[in-house]
Amino acid sequence: xxxxxxxxLLRESLFHVEETEQQGGGQKPKERERNTKKDxxxxxxxxxxxxxxxxxxxxxSALGWEDDKDGTNRSLFGKMLHQETNDEGSLYQFNxxxxxxxxxxxxLS
Numbered sequence: 001x002x003x004x005x006x007x008x009l010l011r012e013s014l015f016h017v018e019e020t021e022q023q024g025g026g027q028k029p030k031e032r033e034r035n036t037k038k039d040x041x042x043x044x045x046x047x048x049x050x051x052x053x054x055x056x057x058x059x060x061s062a063l064g065w066e067d068d069k070d071g072t073n074r075s076l077f078g079k080m081l082h083q084e085t086n087d088e089g090s091l092y093q094f095n096x097x098x099x100x101x102x103x104x105x106x107x108l109s
Contacts, residue, residue, distance in 0.1 A: 036093075036099075039099050039103065040081070040083060042103070042106075042108050043081065043099075043102055043103065043106060043108070044081065044082075046106040046108060047081075047106075053105075053106075055074070055077060055078060055081065056074055056077075058077075058102060058105060058106070059073060059074065059077040061105055062098075062101045062102045062104070062105035062106075063077075063098060063101060063102070065077065076092070079092040080092045080093055080094050080098075081094075
């Protein structure tokens, strides 16, 4: 799939999520799941920009993780960013505080 096609799909899904959130009221579990998806999509989209910081730069500045020699922190950050599945079947994910720090570092409201 081409990069432009992926971007288009992400924009459409974000539009749908924002539209759904505007129609809803309080924060229910499904809405929290949608917000989490939007958070990750916003972060990935911000990193796709030409002048965006690198993933390693963001990892260092937002989370304070060092760029270790064997690349363990870089690998974990990438897996969490792309929400890959771990060996136990659950997803690698940032906690709420980490997402907030990353969004602040990227100046996302």
